[in-house]
Amino acid sequence: MSREAVVVGAGLIGTSIGLALTAAGWGVHLRDRVISHARVAEGLGAGTVDPPVSREVALVVVAVPPRALGEAIGHALHSYPCATVTDVGSVKAGVLAALWDRQAGLERYVGSHPMAGSQHSGPLAARADLFADRTWVITPHRRSAPSSVAVVHELVQACGAREVVMDVEEHDAAVASVSHLPQLMSTLTAGTLTDVPDTHLALAGPGLRDVTRIAASDPVLWEQIIAANQAAVLDRLRGVRMSLDTLITAIESTADRDELRRQFERGVDGTRKIPGKHGRAPATYGQVVVEIPDAPGALAKLFADVGAAGVNVEDIAIEHDQVRQVGYLALSVTPDQVAGLERTMRDGGWVVSS
């Protein structure tokens, strides 16, 4: 089998897959409706924007938003006649149903879903190790060829993920519980903050940040995900509505606090059920925290200086000082690069927090 792959959609997930496949020795060809995304991904080392020889392509990964999946998968099956085609969409049943009756070559399609992402989107947020140690669900259907399932298995291996095989209906029910409902709860919680006064928000600690991180995710993408998994999500949400009523009654009841405590105990039980082993960060990085003035061009200059130092930044986070007009940019790098980067930044006139 050739090791030529096409990644359709050079966003966070597509570019991260391109980086991982390239590192594993695949030749990756990047495609995106927005050519600048594909070029940025190419610049990051995720593959090339040059077109492949279509019959030489063994794998196509479709990483486009949910509503565009059916058409993009159909197009890939048609354009790359020898390739296994997979997608990385968060909901599987609707896409398969749409392809089922009218799509030739369906035996070469095997759905999949990496359980990894970020609240940030676009190729610049991509990381080669985004999937390391994460679960990646493969959802073969009745007509999937075993040889195609094997190709998707290779993709999962190349990305360093942990494979789980599941049928599409079970997958969609599972992600309603472990991904879609948590997203909605985070979104609802963060939404309540919009009318909280700034003086109150200034007290926010890590607890609030923990429960609202994913609320910053792309609204257009999530609207499509939830709409695609309507029935399963509604089922879980109605359960939450009942729990919320029980909780309100428990808080109202001043005589009996048992029910209120039971609600907290149920929460503790729930956290204990999350398999911790695969939830940890895939790699441990060191951090270099640089102060940035709240001024136009400061961020671009900082990145230029980091780039000139030849350091590969694995992740970034920005915090704003609540009093001074500055921000703090935390650059995650491999531990052996921390001291050198701190020195270079200080030499370049930046204030580095130690």
Ligand SMILES: O=C(O)C(=O)C[C@]1(C(=O)O)C=C[C@@H](O)C=C1
């Ligand atoms: O942690 C994040 O930022 C995610 O994007 C996570 C997450 C998830 O719920 O696990 C969100 C949706 C995707 O389909 C896969 C991953």
